[in-house]
Amino acid sequence: MPLTSEFLPYQSGRNVAGPAKVSARGVNVFYGDKQALKAVDLDIGTNEVTALIGPSGCGKSTFLRCLNRMNDLIEGARVTGTITLDRQDIYDRALDVVQLRARVGMVFQKPNPFPKSIYDNVAYGPRIHGLAQTAAEFDEIVEGSLQRAGLFDEVKDRLDEPGTGLSGGQQQRLCIARAIAVSPEVILMDEPCSALDPIATAKVEELIDELRENFTIVIVTHSMQQAARVSQRTAFFHLGELVEVGDTEQIFTNPRHKLTQGYITGRFG
Amino acid sequence: MQFVTLLASLSLLSVVLYRMGRGRAIRSVGGNAATLHSLPSYYGYYVALWCGVPAVMLIAVWLAGEPFLLKSLVLDGLPSEAGGLPAARLSLLVNEVRQLAASGDYRFASGDVARAAAEHYRELRSISFAAMSVAALALAIACGVHALRRVSPSLRARNRVEGAVQVFLITSSTIAIFTTIGIVLSLVFESLRFFRLVPITDFIFGLDWSPQMAMRQEQVGASGAFGAVPLFAGTLLISVIAMAVAVPVGLLSAIYMAEYADRRFRAVAKPLLEVLAGIPTVVYGFFAVVTVAPFLRQLGETAGLTIASESALATGIVMGVMIIPFISSLSDDVICAVPESLRHGSYGLGATRSETIKQVVIPAALPGIVGGVLLAVSRAIGETMIVVMAAGLSAHLTANPFASVTTVTVQIVSLLVGDQEFDSPKTLSAFALGLVLFVVTLGLNVVALSVVRKYREKYD
Ligand SMILES: Nc1ncnc2c1ncn2[C@@H]1O[C@H](COP(=O)(O)OP(=O)(O)OP(=O)(O)O)[C@@H](O)[C@H]1O
Ligand SMILES: [Mg+2]
Numbered sequence: 001m002p003l004t005s006e007f008l009p010y011q012s013g014r015n016v017a018g019p020a021k022v023s024a025r026g027v028n029v030f031y032g033d034k035q036a037l038k039a040v041d042l043d044i045g046t047n048e049v050t051a052l053i054g055p056s057g058c059g060k061s062t063f064l065r066c067l068n069r070m071n072d073l074i075e076g077a078r079v080t081g082t083i084t085l086d087r088q089d090i091y092d093r094a095l096d097v098v099q100l101r102a103r104v105g106m107v108f109q110k111p112n113p114f115p116k117s118i119y120d121n122v123a124y125g126p127r128i129h130g131l132a133q134t135a136a137e138f139d140e141i142v143e144g145s146l147q148r149a150g151l152f153d154e155v156k157d158r159l160d161e162p163g164t165g166l167s168g169g170q171q172q173r174l175c176i177a178r179a180i181a182v183s184p185e186v187i188l189m190d191e192p193c194s195a196l197d198p199i200a201t202a203k204v205e206e207l208i209d210e211l212r213e214n215f216t217i218v219i220v221t222h223s224m225q226q227a228a229r230v231s232q233r234t235a236f237f238h239l240g241e242l243v244e245v246g247d248t249e250q251i252f253t254n255p256r257h258k259l260t261q262g263y264i265t266g267r268f269g
Numbered sequence: 270m271q272f273v274t275l276l277a278s279l280s281l282l283s284v285v286l287y288r289m290g291r292g293r294a295i296r297s298v299g300g301n302a303a304t305l306h307s308l309p310s311y312y313g314y315y316v317a318l319w320c321g322v323p324a325v326m327l328i329a330v331w332l333a334g335e336p337f338l339l340k341s342l343v344l345d346g347l348p349s350e351a352g353g354l355p356a357a358r359l360s361l362l363v364n365e366v367r368q369l370a371a372s373g374d375y376r377f378a379s380g381d382v383a384r385a386a387a388e389h390y391r392e393l394r395s396i397s398f399a400a401m402s403v404a405a406l407a408l409a410i411a412c413g414v415h416a417l418r419r420v421s422p423s424l425r426a427r428n429r430v431e432g433a434v435q436v437f438l439i440t441s442s443t444i445a446i447f448t449t450i451g452i453v454l455s456l457v458f459e460s461l462r463f464f465r466l467v468p469i470t471d472f473i474f475g476l477d478w479s480p481q482m483a484m485r486q487e488q489v490g491a492s493g494a495f496g497a498v499p500l501f502a503g504t505l506l507i508s509v510i511a512m513a514v515a516v517p518v519g520l521l522s523a524i525y526m527a528e529y530a531d532r533r534f535r536a537v538a539k540p541l542l543e544v545l546a547g548i549p550t551v552v553y554g555f556f557a558v559v560t561v562a563p564f565l566r567q568l569g570e571t572a573g574l575t576i577a578s579e580s581a582l583a584t585g586i587v588m589g590v591m592i593i594p595f596i597s598s599l600s601d602d603v604i605c606a607v608p609e610s611l612r613h614g615s616y617g618l619g620a621t622r623s624e625t626i627k628q629v630v631i632p633a634a635l636p637g638i639v640g641g642v643l644l645a646v647s648r649a650i651g652e653t654m655i656v657v658m659a660a661g662l663s664a665h666l667t668a669n670p671f672a673s674v675t676t677v678t679v680q681i682v683s684l685l686v687g688d689q690e691f692d693s694p695k696t697l698s699a700f701a702l703g704l705v706l707f708v709v710t711l712g713l714n715v716v717a718l719s720v721v722r723k724y725r726e727k728y729d
Contacts, residue, residue, distance in 0.1 A: 073616060075532075101619035108617070112610040115633045124628065125618040175614070182618060 019087075021046040021216045022067060022104075022186060027081035029062050029071065036062045038240045039081070044186070044233075049208060049217045051227035051248065054237035055263065060220040063237070064188050067218065068104035069097050085186070102129050105179035109191040111171035113163035113178075118155050121163040121174055122146060125182035141181055149177035150207050169200025176207065180215070187211065189219040193226065205230050224264055228252050236260045275328075275402050279409055283321040286413040290316030293420045307427035315426040318433050320413030324405040331401045339393050346389050348382060366390050456707060459700035466694040467495045472701060474498065478664035480684060480695045495698050497705070499664035503581065503674030507656065508649040510585025510670055511592055516642055518589075519596030526597070527604040528626055539601075546594035554658030557587035562659060569671065579661040579673040588655050592645050599644070603637030603721075604630060636720050643717035647710040653678040677702050 020043035029037040037059045044050050044067075052060040062071070069090065071077040083090050090100055102125070113121050122142045125131075132138045142159070146152035151173045155166070163174050172192055179187055189208070193201040208217060208230045221227050227234055228248060235245040236259070244251065244260045255261045291313035298304045305312070340363055354362070362383060369378055369387035378384040420426075464472065475496015522542065526535055562583040569576030576582065607630050615625040631638075661673030662683060684699040691697075 068617065070613065070617060073613070098619045098621060101617060106613075106617035108610060108614060110610055112608070112614040114611060114614065114629050124615070124620075128618070128620050128624050128628075178614075178618065 019046070020044060022083065022085050022218075024063075024066070024083045025081055027063070027066060027079065027083060029059070029066060030078045030080075031074070032076045036240055037066075040237075040242045042235055042242055042245060044216060044218055046216050047212055047214070048233060049212050049219060049231040051231035051234045052218065052220045052237060053222070053224070053227050053234060053263070054243075056222075058237040059240045060237055061190050064106075064190055064218060064220055067186070067188055068101050068106055070106065072097065102182050103184050104186040104188060105182060105184035107172070107175050107179050107187065107189040107192050110195050111168060111175050113166070113171050113174050115162060115164050117160045118146075118163045118166070118174060119159040122177050122181045125178060129182055131182065145177040145181040146174075148180055148207075148211070149173045150203060150210075151177055167200070169196045169203060172196060172200070172204060173207065176204070176211075180211070184215065186216045186218065189217065191220050191222060194222065201226070224252070224266075236263060238263070271398060271402075275405065279321060279324055279405065282406070282409050282413065283317040286320040286417065287313035287317035290314075290417055290420055293417060294422075294426070297420065298422050305422050306425055307430075311426035311430050312420050312424070314430045315424070316413055316416045316420065318430065319416035320409045322433070323412045324409035327405050327408055328401060331397075331404075335394075335397055335401075339390060339397065342393055343386055343390050347386060362386070370394065453707070456700055456704045459697055460704045462692075463694060463697035463701045466697065471495060472497050472698075476666055478680070480680070480698055493694060495694065497677070497702065499666040500675060500677045500680055500702065501705075502666055502668070503660070503664065504650055504676040504678075506581045506668060506670065506674055507585045507588060507660065507676060508646060510582060511588035511649045512642070512646060514586050514589025515592035515596050515645060519593045519645075520600050520638065522593070523597040523600035523604060524626060524631075527601050528622065528630065539598075542594050542597060545590070546598070548591070550591065550652065550654035551658070553587050553591050554655045557583050557655060557659035561587055574671060576671040577661070577673040579659060580671050581660065581674045582670040584656055584659040585670070587659065588649055588652055591652070591655065592649060595648065596641055596645050599641030600634070600638050603634045603641065606637070607633045636723060640717040640721035643713050643720070647713035647717070650713075651678065651706060651710050653682065657682050677706050681706075 022044040024040055024042045027037055027040040027042075028035060040059075040063060042063075052063065054060055065071045065074075066079055066083055067085075067090075071079055079091065085100070085103065088095065090104075114124065116124070119142055122145050123138050126138060126141050132141055143152060146155065151170060154170060155161075155174075163171065166174060172195070176187075176192070193204050196204065205226060208219065211217060219227075219231065231248045233245065234248045234251045236243045236251065236255075236257075238259050244255060244257045246256075251260065252264055255264060291309045294305055294309050294312035295302055302309050343363070343366060344359070365379060365383050366386045367390065369375055369383060370390040373391070375384045375387060378387065472495050475494065476498050477494040477496045478499045479494045481493060526538065526542075530538065562578050562580065565580060565583050566576050566578055611629050611633060612625055615629045620628070656676045656679050660679055661675050662679065663673075664675050664680075665672060667674060681699045681702050684695060684702075
């Protein structure tokens with residue numbers, strides 16, 4: 001069926017409960033002349049996990065990168081429309097992108113610990129943002145973050161060993177610890193488990209579920225099961241457009257749109 | 270000329286045999302080349318190799334042995350009164366004979382004996398050449414025909430040719446390796462001769478360097494002292510100054526190029542920087558002598574300092590300029606090799622560009638940068654032309670950058686320029702200095718390369 005940019009997403013189930021943490025209105029993204037996102041309207045609820053799903057190349061990562069302005073780093077990328085964080089326009093000139101990224105953290109597809117010690121990896125963010133002064137305060141932040149990322153017990157005896165020496169799953173949890181060490185409000189995760197084995201994946205999923213209490217989480221995933229397990233709301237993208245968004249349960253049991261239905265039953269994508 | 274003709278006819282023969290071998294292979298299967306074990310051209314190469322290689326080897330052996338054979342024949346042919354000559358005179362005579370024979374001009378012959386011997390020599394040589402040509406061509410034809418006879422559909426020509434190619438490659442690399450070993454060994458042996466005359470401890474720990482030797486016993490003053498410490502110190506001082514110039518400038522420009530400059534600026538600036546690397550060192554040398562040294566001298570005068578016109582400072586600065594592109598392009602490579610994901614990780618945490626560079630990119634690239642700097646140091650130590658032109662000749666043990674110092678390379682040059690006897694300690698000391706230089710640069714290179722390699726492995 002033809003998709004046009006006037007096409008309105010199906011809003012199924014409840015809308016976000018309470019005020020939206022992040023809200024996107026009419027977001028277009030261009031890479032040079034090529035349009036990667038077309039008029040996306042999407043609300044992200046506070047202390048919820050929102051999953052972004054859709055076939056490869058449909059713009060999930062692009063949308064995620066809009067939310068903490070990582071697209072600024074891509075040469076030729078241009079974003080139009082408005083995105084607000086707590087009602088504040090994040091593309092406003094007055095807004096400091098450094099502060100924005102402290103509030104909206106990011107975990108990447110491939111674990112990318114810095115070639116520093118485990119301790120320094122976690123302390124990196126607090127250091128650049130001046131979140132602690134004394135060594136004791138830093139210790140507390142590092143330990144707390146590692147604990148919340150479920151990694152502390154595994155690495156507590158080797159905090160001064162390089163983070164790159166950990167296993168893939170541990171590295172990814174280290175990256176999550178690194179992101180939560182600056183106490184962001186929102187955490188963006190771009191396919192955080194795609195490089196992990198099932199056991200490590202289960203650990204990270206469990207972690208995401210726990211983190212939901214304190215953080216708002218947006219996660220891109222290619223695994224339907226994962227989206228179903230960890231998220232409360234799911235948004236389905238297709239060819240740069242948001243096709244359908246709603247309660248995860250409802251999207252997976254009773255999708256409104258034929259494209260969504262086709263995708264989650266594995267008929268395409 | 271004759272020799273070229275011989276080689277040309279051998280090549281021609283090989284080409285002919287190539288065609289014959291190829292044709293014979295195709296004919297042997299009635300034109301159905303697919304049923305051959307190998308492609309038809311391999312049969313051609315097989316036959317051509319059999320034709321060419323043994324003949325060329327024969328020529329090589331012949332040419333290597335010819336001088337000895339001719340010499341003994343000529344000596345035998347000398348009139349009996351020459352037989353009683355002392356060995357030194359005899360070898361002089363042989364040399365003269367050779368030269369006369371080569372030039373074909375007997376006007377300056379020292380006597381009838383030499384003239385007759387030279388004619389004899391010429392005659393023998395042309396006979397030898399004719400014999401060699403005949404033998405080589407005969408061998409080529411014999412081996413070629415033999416190989417041709419063996420061409421049959423089941424002959425594994427491809428494997429044979431591949432084997433020959435492999436042997437050829439192994440030979441080439443062996444030659445390269447043995448040349449290196451030969452050079453090193455000659456350095457070592459000459460140095461050992463030197464250390465027999467001058468104790469090695471005096472050389473390495475001695476503080477006084479004045480290699481002029483007394484010509485006559487009663488001459489005073491020039492006793493010859495071979496303490497190389499002032500040279501090492503001078504080399505070190507100039508290298509340190511050079512690195513102090515090159516490392517910051519090179520590294521910072523690499524950071525700018527890799528992290529800040531946009532593509533268009535990079536496209537212009539990188540080649541410009543590489544121009545610096547293309548300037549011949551001799552040009553840097555006179556830049557130092559003509560421009561930098563006088564400038565520094567004047568500057569020193571106005572500031573009330575005495576700066577020698579051959580100061581270590583001027584030399585070091587110019588050498589540093591020469592090394593800048595080396596450091597910047599190596600650092601640029603390693604900085605660009607730091608994965609983009611690390612930068613994104615840092616930006617994603619809210620770090621600024623300079624924080625990211627300082628705390629993530631540089632530490633990640635550090636091993637590679639260190640490796641590059643070590644390579645640059647070894648270049649600075651071995652650099653010759655600039656220091657020969659701009660640094661001093663006499664050795665002073667000083668750490669003052671305004672004074673004139675000399676370096677290991679400068680001394681090697683000055684020891685070996687001009688007349689010399691090859692068994693005096695003065696000349697031999699050049700080999701010892703060369704050996705030290707070689708060991709130090711080799712050590713630096715090995716360390717640097719292993720550091721760089723380790724770094725590469727981390728991200729591949
Ligand atoms: N840096 C870039 N420059 C140019 N085009 C880009 C860039 N990044 C993404 N695109 C294009 O934008 C579109 C959306 O890409 P995006 O990476 O957002 O897809 P995705 O949904 O994350 O896909 P995947 O599931 O494979 O990660 C694609 O067509 C892609 O080719
Ligand atoms: Mg993606």
